[in-house]
Amino acid sequence: MIVGPMLDEWYPVGIFGQLDEAGRKTMLMGEPIVVARNGNGDARVTDSTGRSLPVRVRYGHVWTSLGDPQKELFAIPEADQPGRRFVDVGVVRVRCSPLRAVENFLDIAHFPFVHTDILGAEPHTEVQAYKVEIREDVDEVWATQVQFYQPQAAKSASGGITTQYMYRVAGPTSTVLYKTCPPKPSEWDVITLFVQPLTEDLCDVWPWMALFDDDTPMTDLIHFQQTIFLQDRSILENQVPRLLPLDPGMEMPTRADLTSVAYRRWLKRHNFTYGAQLVAQ
Numbered sequence: 001m002i003v004g005p006m007l008d009e010w011y012p013v014g015i016f017g018q019l020d021e022a023g024r025k026t027m028l029m030g031e032p033i034v035v036a037r038n039g040n041g042d043a044r045v046t047d048s049t050g051r052s053l054p055v056r057v058r059y060g061h062v063w064t065s066l067g068d069p070q071k072e073l074f075a076i077p078e079a080d081q082p083g084r085r086f087v088d089v090g091v092v093r094v095r096c097s098p099l100r101a102v103e104n105f106l107d108i109a110h111f112p113f114v115h116t117d118i119l120g121a122e123p124h125t126e127v128q129a130y131k132v133e134i135r136e137d138v139d140e141v142w143a144t145q146v147q148f149y150q151p152q153a154a155k156s157a158s159g160g161i162t163t164q165y166m167y168r169v170a171g172p173t174s175t176v177l178y179k180t181c182p183p184k185p186s187e188w189d190v191i192t193l194f195v196q197p198l199t200e201d202l203c204d205v206w207p208w209m210a211l212f213d214d215d216t217p218m219t220d221l222i223h224f225q226q227t228i229f230l231q232d233r234s235i236l237e238n239q240v241p242r243l244l245p246l247d248p249g250m251e252m253p254t255r256a257d258l259t260s261v262a263y264r265r266w267l268k269r270h271n272f273t274y275g276a277q278l279v280a281q
């Protein structure tokens, strides 16, 4: 298996606050790795030969790369904003392509059918027009002016609201969602999906949040997000084909899929193909 340019990107491999000196054995793109905390309290990641890999600790997680990252880990300025609660949601293992996990997170059309009475509800199933672009200066995919009616948009929402969304693809398996913040309308809640590619069709998904919500207990915030993602897992594990097709026309795009089309185009442009299917089979 040739990993290609995705080798040089950053990936999440664990929650920093949960590391100990014994370390956590895991895998990155088929390579066994150990993520540990050394005596100084710093994170350390080693591969199967004992080689130390590059490490960053950001957004509650440890990040590493099997290759030689040419870019610094992407910025989330909200992570340094006073007053936010930072939520390490934990890990959900999903038997699907890491790229499929990201693509599903970018899709709003499934809300009424998969997250019924939470993130969507019939008859509010229509996806309104929104904007999608690849921002060349930062080399990221952005979808803006997305809106959707939600019965329970967040733990802090009381009753249904029309929620505004922005989606951002900051790395091949890292995506950031900005959504209406019910208790603080001038700000966005930040909900991320950081995906660790274990193999091409198996991943660990690490959601993380930076919210304005002083009231909801931490366990309820975690439980709310885990409930949502477990609903997604059953969909993701049944998608066919298992790998994400990157050739146009292999899956018929609709207007609601514009973000997905841009994401696939961006992956293809960078030759980010680990977890992708390139030719119809």
Ligand SMILES: [Fe+2]
Binding pocket: 104, 105, 110, 114, 115, 228, 232
């Ligand atoms: Fe979902």
